[in-house]
Amino acid sequence: xxxxxxxxxxxxxxxxxxxxxxxxxxxxxxxxxxxxxxxxxxxxxxxxxxxxxxxxxxxxxxxxxxxxxxxxxxxxxxxxxxxxxxxxxxxxxxxxxxxxxxxxxxxxxxxxxxxxxxxxxxxxxxxxxxxxxxxxxxxxxxxxxxxxxxxxxxxxxxxxxxxxxxxxxxxxxxxxxxxxxxxxxxxxxxxxxxxxxxxxxxxxxxxxxxxxxxxxxxxxxxxxxxxxxxxxxxxxxxxxxxxxxxxxxxxxxxxxxxxxxxxxxxxxxxxxxxxxxxxxxxxxxxxxxxxxxxxxxxxxxxxxxxxxxxxxxxxxx
Ligand SMILES: NC(=O)c1ccc[n+]([C@@H]2O[C@H](COP(=O)([O-])OP(=O)(O)OC[C@H]3O[C@@H](n4cnc5c(N)ncnc54)[C@H](OP(=O)(O)O)[C@@H]3O)[C@@H](O)[C@H]2O)c1
Numbered sequence: 001x002x003x004x005x006x007x008x009x010x011x012x013x014x015x016x017x018x019x020x021x022x023x024x025x026x027x028x029x030x031x032x033x034x035x036x037x038x039x040x041x042x043x044x045x046x047x048x049x050x051x052x053x054x055x056x057x058x059x060x061x062x063x064x065x066x067x068x069x070x071x072x073x074x075x076x077x078x079x080x081x082x083x084x085x086x087x088x089x090x091x092x093x094x095x096x097x098x099x100x101x102x103x104x105x106x107x108x109x110x111x112x113x114x115x116x117x118x119x120x121x122x123x124x125x126x127x128x129x130x131x132x133x134x135x136x137x138x139x140x141x142x143x144x145x146x147x148x149x150x151x152x153x154x155x156x157x158x159x160x161x162x163x164x165x166x167x168x169x170x171x172x173x174x175x176x177x178x179x180x181x182x183x184x185x186x187x188x189x190x191x192x193x194x195x196x197x198x199x200x201x202x203x204x205x206x207x208x209x210x211x212x213x214x215x216x217x218x219x220x221x222x223x224x225x226x227x228x229x230x231x232x233x234x235x236x237x238x239x240x241x242x243x244x245x246x247x248x249x250x251x252x253x254x255x256x257x258x259x260x261x262x263x264x265x266x267x268x269x270x271x272x273x274x275x276x277x278x279x280x281x282x283x284x285x286x287x288x289x290x291x292x293x294x295x296x297x298x299x300x301x302x303x304x305x306x307x308x309x310x311x312x313x314x315x316x317x
Contacts, residue, residue, distance in 0.1 A: 001019070001020060001021075001022045001097055001098040001099050002017060002018070002019060002097065002098050002292075003017075003018055003019075003020045003059050003096060003097035003098070004016065004017055004018075004059065004060075004061075004096040004097070004292060004293075004295045005018045005020065005057050005058065005059055006047060006054060006055065006056060006057065006058045006059075006060070007056060008055075008056060009047065009048060009049060009050040009054075009055060010047070010048065011048075012044075012047070012295075012296040012297075012299040012300050012303075013296055014047065015047065015096075015295045015296045015299065017293055020057075020059075020097070022098075022099050023093065023099060023100065023101035024101070025070060025071075025072050025101045026072055026101075026103075027072040027073045027074040027075075028072055028074045028075065028103055028104060028105070029072045029075070029101050029102060029103050029104060030068050030069075030070065030071045030072065030075055030078055030084075030101070030102060030104045030107065031068070031069045031070040031071075031099055031100070031101055032064065032066040032067065032068060032069065032084060032095070032099065032100045032101075032102060032107075033066050033067050033068075033069045033098070033099060033317065034064055034065075034066040034095050034097060034098060034099060034100050034315045035065050035066045035067070035116035035120070035314070035315055036064075036065045036066070036116040036117045036119070036120035036312050036313065036314050036315065037061040037063060037064055037065075037094075037095050037096055037120055037292065037312070037313045037315065038063035038120045038121045038124070038153075038310045038311065038312045038313070039061075039063075039295070039298045039299060039302050039310070039311045039312075039313065040062060040063060040124050040125070040153060040302075041153075041302065042062065042090070042124075042259075043060045043061065043062065043094075043299065044299050044302060044303050046060055046090075047060060047299065052090050052091040052259070053091060058093065058094075059093045059094045059095070059096050059097055060094040060096055061088075061094035061095040061096035061097070061100075061313075062087055062088055062090065062094055062095070062124055063087055063095075063120050063121065063122070063123050063124045063125075063310075064085060064086055064087075064088060064095040064100060064102075064120055064123075065083070065084065065085040065110055065116040065117075065119035065120040066083075066084060066085075066095075066100070066116065066315075067081060067082065067083050067084070068080050068081060068082045068084060069099065071104070072104070075104040077104060077105070077107075078104050078107060078109075082109060083109065083110040083112075083116075083119075084107045084108065084109055084110055085107075085108060085110045085119040085120060085122065085123055085274075086102060086106055086107040086108060086123055086270065087106070087123035087124040087127055087258070087266070087270075088100065088102050088106075089102075089103075089106070089263075090259045096292060096295060096313070097315075098315055098317055103263075105263070105267050106263065106266050106267055106270060107270070108270040108271060108273070108274040109274065111274060111277040111278045113278075113280075114277060114284065116314075117286060117289055117312045117314060118284040118286060119277075119284070120312050121153075121284045121285070121286050121309070121310035121312050122157070122273065122277065122282070122284050123270065123273065124153075124258065125153040125154045125156070125157045125310070126157045126161075126273045126276075126282060127258055127266065127269050127270065127273060128154050128157075128236060128256065128258050129154050129155075129157035129158040129161055129212075130157075130161060130269050130272060130273065131256050131258065131261065131265065131269065132154075132158070132212055132234045132236060132256045133145070133158055133161050133162055133165070133210070133212055133234070134161065134165065135265075135269075136232075136234055136254050136256050137210050137212065137232055137234045137254075138232070139161075139162060139165050139167055139209075139210055140165075140166075140167075140209075141165065141166035141167070142166060142167070142168075143167050143168070143208075143209040143210060144167060144168045144170070144205055144207075144208040144209050144210075145162045145167045145168070145169055145170065145208060145209065145210045145211070145212060146170040146171075146172070146197070146201060146208045146210070146211045146212070146223065146226070147159055147162065147169060147170070147171045147172065147186075147212045147214065148172045148197070148211070148212070148213045148214055148215050148219045148223075149172070149173070149213070149214030149215040150171035150172055150173045150177075150181045150184075150186060150189070150214070151173040151174065151177035151180055151181050151308040151309070152214055152215075152308070152309075153285075153309060153310050154214045154236065155171070155173070155181075155214045156180075156181075156184055156285040156308065156309050157282065157285075158212055158214065159171050159181060159184040159185055159186050160184050160185055160281070160282050160283065161276075161282065162185070162212075163184070163185025163186070163187075164185070164276075164281045164282075167209075167210075168187050168188075168205075169185060169186045169187050169188070170186070170187070170188050170190060170197075170200070170201060170205070170208065171186035171188070171189050171190065172189075172190045172192050172197050173189065173190075173191070173192060173308075174191070174192060174193055174306075175191045175193050175194065176306070176308075177308050178191055180285070180308055180309075184285070188200070188204065197222075198222055198223065198225065198226050201226045202225075202226055206226075207226055207227060207228040207231070208226060208227060208228065208231065209227075209228055209231050209232070210227075210231060210232045210233075210234070211223040211226075211227055211231075211232070211233045211234070212234050212235075213233065213234065213235040213236070213237065213239065214236055214237070215237060216235065216237030216238060216239055216240070217237075217239075217240055217241075218239070218240050218241035219235075219239070220233050220235045220239035220241070220243060220253065221239065221240070221241030221242050221243050221245075222241070224243070224245045224246050224249055224251060225245075225249075227246075227249065227251050229249055229250045229251070230250050230251070230252075231251050231252075232251065232252045232253075232254065233246065233251060233252070233253045233254070234253075234254050234255075234256055235253070235254070235255055235256075236255070236256050236257070238255075239253075239255075284309075284310070285308065285309030285310060286309055286310055286312055287307045287308050287309045287310060287311055288301065288307070288311045288312070289311075289312050289313075289314060290311070290312075290313055290314070291313065291314055291315075291316065292313040292314065292315045292316075294313070295313060298311045298313060
């Protein structure tokens with residue numbers, strides 16, 4: 001089969017098209033004929049650093065849609081021909097290829113109203129947003145939330161979830177993406193290039209119950225003064241700056257990591273994400289679509305910024 005593999009760890013040019021053997025499945029796995037794969041910042045980080053042991057010959061790609069080609073003897077929830085979508089495990093081969101082997105329990109049936117491109121754009125970011133806001137963040141009806149990086153892959157899912165959960169949503173993004181983020185359900189969009197997010201919140205709300213930081217840098221430490229005592233800050237990117245003031249303000253600060261999350265939670269949460277898509281509470285946000293062979297361009301586009309939502313690659317057979 002054709003696959004995009006790493007010829008080394010380094011810049012986007014290390015991603016090369018190769019003929020590799022089709023994966024063989026274990027009894028609890030399915031073989032998926034891949035139709036579409038989305039790119040995430042973690043692909044770029046792994047490509048550069050070799051994190052999780054991905055080196056020469058490895059295949060990346062952690063957001064997938066396709067059809068079941070073959071099912072192992074122990075698989076009862078899926079059948080040949082089913083259309084599916086999922087976020088594969090890190091440290092195992094990814095899905096930037098024509099076929100991908102995956103344990104069946106983390107796979108959900110693709111919502112019928114979504115195409116393969118749209119479906120592939122959702123799992124990793126929606127799982128992260130759900131775990132951060134609804135599980136670790138314990139967001140409740142009527143609370144106020146601040147979402148940083150609101151136009152990105154994770155942020156665009158988080159804004160929709162927070163809005164659907166009945167929260168008042170402050171959202172930070174660049175001027176170019178203000179309209180998009182408002183359309184996803186944000187009540188007050190803060191243009192990070194012309195407004196100081198902490199000053200806006202201080203003036204308009206005083207404090208928030210929850211901050212979801214999808215960018216990192218010093219956003220978490222700068223948020224501490226605008227979080228209510230007993231409030232929460234959730235970050236998914238290593239924060240910089242002094243977080244110690246959070247302790248004195250009685251604020252809980254959590255790091256959520258999909259990579260180190262339990263499989264049990266992945267199985268349960270994918271069912272919830274599929275249901276939210278079915279009910280159109282959550283909608284995919286796709287920025288660009290290109291063929292898998294252009295994966296290096298997709299990595300370059302993601303790394304250079306200036307986009308929104310997801311870049312998705314289509315796989316031909
Ligand atoms: N821990 C985990 O489990 C986990 C899971 C998923 C992702 N992540 C990490 O979370 C981060 C976000 O992921 P993603 O998929 O949402 O990435 P993404 O799609 O690249 O989105 C990042 C967003 O950050 C915004 N941004 C750029 N410069 C900024 C700045 N100076 N200040 C504030 N915002 C800025 C951009 O929007 P604007 O230009 O419109 O502001 C962009 O849309 C990545 O670092 C990723 O690796 C972690």
